[in-house]
Amino acid sequence: MSAQAQTPFRRALRSFLEQRTARVGLLLLSVLVIAALGADVFASYSPIDVLIDKEPGAIRLAGPCINALGCEGPQHIFGLDNNVRDVFARVLHGARLSLQVGFLTVGFAIVLGSLIGAVSGFVGGWVDNLFMRIMDVLLAFPSLLLAIAIVTVIGPGLINTQLAIGIVAIPIYARVMRASVLGLRDREFVAASRALGASEASILFRKILPNALTPIIVQGTLGIGGAILDVAALSFLGLGAQPPTAEWGSMIGADRNLLFSSPHVVVFPGIAITMTVLAFNLVGDGLRDALDPRLQR
Amino acid sequence: MRLLSVVLVGMLAVGCTGSNTPAAELLPFSARSYPVDGPAKCSVSEGGTPEVGLKRITSVNELTVKFELCAPDIAFLEKVSLTPFQIDDSGYLQAHAQDGVLSLKPNGTGPFSFTAWERESQIVLARNENYWGDKALAESMIFQWQQDAAARLIQLQAGTVDGIDNISPDDAEILKSDLNVQVLSRPSLSVMYMGFSNTMKPFTDVRVRQALAMALDRKRIVDTFYPDGSEVATHFTPCAIPNACGGTPWYDQDLAEAKRLLAEAGYPNGFSTTIAYRDVTRRHTPYPTDIAVEVQAQLAQIGVIATLDLQESTIFQDNRDSGKLTGIFLGGFGADYVDATNFMDYFFGPQSGPRFGVIPEALQSLVSAAATTGDKSKRDSLYAEANEIIRSEAIVVPIAFSSSAVAFRSDVANAEASPLGNESFAPMKPGDRSSLVFLQNVEPGGLYCADEGDFESYRICSQINETLYGLIPGETELRPLLAESCDSSKDLLTWTCTLRPNVRFHNGATLDASDVLDSFAAIWDCASPLHKGRTGIFRYWGTLSPFLNEERCASN
Numbered sequence: 001m002s003a004q005a006q007t008p009f010r011r012a013l014r015s016f017l018e019q020r021t022a023r024v025g026l027l028l029l030s031v032l033v034i035a036a037l038g039a040d041v042f043a044s045y046s047p048i049d050v051l052i053d054k055e056p057g058a059i060r061l062a063g064p065c066i067n068a069l070g071c072e073g074p075q076h077i078f079g080l081d082n083n084v085r086d087v088f089a090r091v092l093h094g095a096r097l098s099l100q101v102g103f104l105t106v107g108f109a110i111v112l113g114s115l116i117g118a119v120s121g122f123v124g125g126w127v128d129n130l131f132m133r134i135m136d137v138l139l140a141f142p143s144l145l146l147a148i149a150i151v152t153v154i155g156p157g158l159i160n161t162q163l164a165i166g167i168v169a170i171p172i173y174a175r176v177m178r179a180s181v182l183g184l185r186d187r188e189f190v191a192a193s194r195a196l197g198a199s200e201a202s203i204l205f206r207k208i209l210p211n212a213l214t215p216i217i218v219q220g221t222l223g224i225g226g227a228i229l230d231v232a233a234l235s236f237l238g239l240g241a242q243p244p245t246a247e248w249g250s251m252i253g254a255d256r257n258l259l260f261s262s263p264h265v266v267v268f269p270g271i272a273i274t275m276t277v278l279a280f281n282l283v284g285d286g287l288r289d290a291l292d293p294r295l296q297r
Numbered sequence: 298m299r300l301l302s303v304v305l306v307g308m309l310a311v312g313c314t315g316s317n318t319p320a321a322e323l324l325p326f327s328a329r330s331y332p333v334d335g336p337a338k339c340s341v342s343e344g345g346t347p348e349v350g351l352k353r354i355t356s357v358n359e360l361t362v363k364f365e366l367c368a369p370d371i372a373f374l375e376k377v378s379l380t381p382f383q384i385d386d387s388g389y390l391q392a393h394a395q396d397g398v399l400s401l402k403p404n405g406t407g408p409f410s411f412t413a414w415e416r417e418s419q420i421v422l423a424r425n426e427n428y429w430g431d432k433a434l435a436e437s438m439i440f441q442w443q444q445d446a447a448a449r450l451i452q453l454q455a456g457t458v459d460g461i462d463n464i465s466p467d468d469a470e471i472l473k474s475d476l477n478v479q480v481l482s483r484p485s486l487s488v489m490y491m492g493f494s495n496t497m498k499p500f501t502d503v504r505v506r507q508a509l510a511m512a513l514d515r516k517r518i519v520d521t522f523y524p525d526g527s528e529v530a531t532h533f534t535p536c537a538i539p540n541a542c543g544g545t546p547w548y549d550q551d552l553a554e555a556k557r558l559l560a561e562a563g564y565p566n567g568f569s570t571t572i573a574y575r576d577v578t579r580r581h582t583p584y585p586t587d588i589a590v591e592v593q594a595q596l597a598q599i600g601v602i603a604t605l606d607l608q609e610s611t612i613f614q615d616n617r618d619s620g621k622l623t624g625i626f627l628g629g630f631g632a633d634y635v636d637a638t639n640f641m642d643y644f645f646g647p648q649s650g651p652r653f654g655v656i657p658e659a660l661q662s663l664v665s666a667a668a669t670t671g672d673k674s675k676r677d678s679l680y681a682e683a684n685e686i687i688r689s690e691a692i693v694v695p696i697a698f699s700s701s702a703v704a705f706r707s708d709v710a711n712a713e714a715s716p717l718g719n720e721s722f723a724p725m726k727p728g729d730r731s732s733l734v735f736l737q738n739v740e741p742g743g744l745y746c747a748d749e750g751d752f753e754s755y756r757i758c759s760q761i762n763e764t765l766y767g768l769i770p771g772e773t774e775l776r777p778l779l780a781e782s783c784d785s786s787k788d789l790l791t792w793t794c795t796l797r798p799n800v801r802f803h804n805g806a807t808l809d810a811s812d813v814l815d816s817f818a819a820i821w822d823c824a825s826p827l828h829k830g831r832t833g834i835f836r837y838w839g840t841l842s843p844f845l846n847e848e849r850c851a852s853n
Binding site for chain 1: 445446447450465467468470471517521522576578584586587589590591593594604605607
């Protein structure tokens with residue numbers, strides 16, 4: 001076995017790729033990222049462009065039309081919605097929005113949650129008590145209800161929704177980080193750093209934090225799927241992304257009454273949400289297995 | 298769910314057997330007039346002619362009530378047939394006007410009596426076994442609500458409800474081939490409009506309002522979202538209503554002119570605003586959010602960038618009717634009776650309220666004058682003139698005259714769709730089931746309909762409370778209800794109504810002329826201790842008359 005193969009990163013990567021479900025998750029995620037980045041290239045229409053009077057024959061709720069399958073006329077892979085907009089373009093641009101929402105929301109929660117958890121676990125005493133009781137209060141509310149309450153106070157909109165879901169997620173990361181820091185703060189390498197004269201802040205941020213990141217990464221990956229789902233749920237309720245923004249939850253919310261007469265306007269964004277959440281969950285599970293030393297094969 | 302409802306109704310019916318009405322609520326008849334200190338002062342238009350309104354109500358004897366008017370009112374009978382002008386028991390009114398019970402536990406004379414209101418779930422009514430007319434065929438009536446048309450449809454197809462309101466136009470097509478369901482259409486007697494208040498900037502400038510009127514491609518909205526039988530609105534009042542559509546038809550879309558007007562008004566790059574609406578499917582608005590998005594997109598073409606402002610149904614209505622909306626709003630109105638006064642008096646008459654800001658005096662006068670004459674050609678010309686002012690001032694932008702549909706299970710006998718959206722359920726028989734369950738759009742705000750403004754309330758109220766006149770089920774013609782007849786004097790200034798004898802309220806009280814007097818006086822006089830309601834707005838009263846002691850009205 002070469003020395004290169006022994007590095008923790010390589011070992012984790014190999015372990016990750018050995019899992020079939022993780023590979024599927026990674027594939028789905030790659031498709032999603034490519035779709036999101038190339039939305040303007042892959043979709044021939046703008047997601048908010050109403051095609052009435054712009055494209056001959058464009059009618060409300062027209063079903064999918066794929067030239068390769070023999071459909072003549074302008075190609076709309078996922079059909080048109082109730083406002084005569086291209087559903088494919090809206091789903092692709094929705095992917096961009098959902099990824100952005102997922103990463104930003106979880107990023108926000110990780111930064112604040114980790115900071116709170118790290119300080120709490122490292123300092124201990126009344127600081128720990130104070131922070132953790134606040135976190136307990138936040139955890140006591142059902143997360144979506146709390147998010148709805150926050151959005152109701154600060155007003156609907158995508159940024160406010162992300163903020164609300166981010167705030168709701170903070171305690172999860174704070175607790176994970178605190179647990180990691182508690183496990184690390186009395187280890188020998190910390191004592192060694194302290195003996196060498198390192199400041200407390202330096203010990204926390206330069207020695208302990210980097211070693212405590214693994215569980216946060218796993219939790220964060222799993223959390224992205226949940227955050228995307230929560231934002232979609234709030235948008236479905238009309239509290240998140242505001243029309244005409246292409247967002248999967250609001251697309252389903254706006255046209256939910258057409259489920260029976262024109263299922264394509266609801267089904268495609270629904271599939272997109274399912275696939276995205278599944279992708280993040282599979283990748284998250286894979287990462288957890290790959291990074292957990294107890295599961296090393 | 299259905300079984301549970303039936304059991305609940307049975308239990309409640311058993312619990313309610315026998316009258317337990319407090320003696321204080323059973324008031325004896327007293328002959329009197331209102332106002333007590335002489336006839337009310339009549340409003341006078343700019344031209345010096347009296348405006349439509351009540352002058353005095355007198356309970357002449359137990360079964361005779363006399364209405365004296367300030368000016369002839371051609372649609373008096375149609376107006377008193379409106380659900381908000383329900384007749385309540387004097388004793389019940391006096392006992393419960395202040396404590397809010399009127400709105401939560403109504404007491405009427407109708408074919409169904411109130412049993413229970415399970416908040417956010419359902420309202421249960423029981424058959425009135427002492428009803429003066431043909432008794433209801435169903436033992437009980439249950440109203441439930443579901444905002445989503447698709448969810449309503451699922452419930453109908455699953456057989457958990459007997460009827461649903463406002464099926465979406467797309468589902469209506471599919472349901473026509475479903476043998477288990479009967480689809481009944483309502484004609485286009487409703488208007489969907491885009492409104493704004495002319496007291497809120499930038500809508501204070503007529504050029505801005507005209508620009509908005511010209512910005513919309515209304516045909517595109519109707520073609521895209523409305524069912525067959527709907528039309529682009531040429532005027533505010535649907536043209537199926539006589540005398541309604543005189544005067545120049547509404548503006549066609551003209552983006553260049555709209556931009557020029559905006560620039561002239563000081564907004565060369567447009568402006569930002571909001572579009573308030575409620576996400577409730579109505580007979581005038583089949584796809585609320587999609588229509589709002591379309592209006593948003595069309596306004597963006599002249600630089601008016603609007604954010605959608607989705608509001609809860611009752612909050613939206615209260616905000617709109619009290620003139621609190623600062624931006625654009627999307628609304629609609631369905632006819633309550635087939636006369637132009639229903640639309641014109643309610644929206645542009647002297648008592649129309651602050652919905653669109655301040656209605657020009659000239660327009661108010663024309664509307665008042667048209668309401669007081671029986672001369673058809675004169676009414677035609679007065680309404681045509683009024684329509685010209687609505688158009689030139691762009692007080693509101695009418696968009697569509699819409700039709701709608703209801704659906705019932707096929708085994709519901711005598712199912713009907715009221716052209717006015719106010720179905721009568723007493724004649725309907727739900728197959729071999731004892732309970733008739735109807736699923737409407739939203740939960741009503743309250744059940745004292747004198748102070749409600751929504752058909753979600755009216756539909757339920759009209760099963761419990763009755764008016765002097767009412768509509769023949771499924772038609773637009775009137776029939777006497779609590780009155781056996783109402784006859785006018787030759788000058789149309791006095792209407793004398795003879796009440797039906799031996800009619801009993803659900804609380805056991807007997808209907809007499811005092812009940813009629815008190816029911817009207819409670820709404821009419823803002824200083825009356827009975828004038829409270831749920832919101833205190835009593836938005837329909839203006840259709841019939843100005844308020845007494847207006848300075849004490851909640852809307853002021």
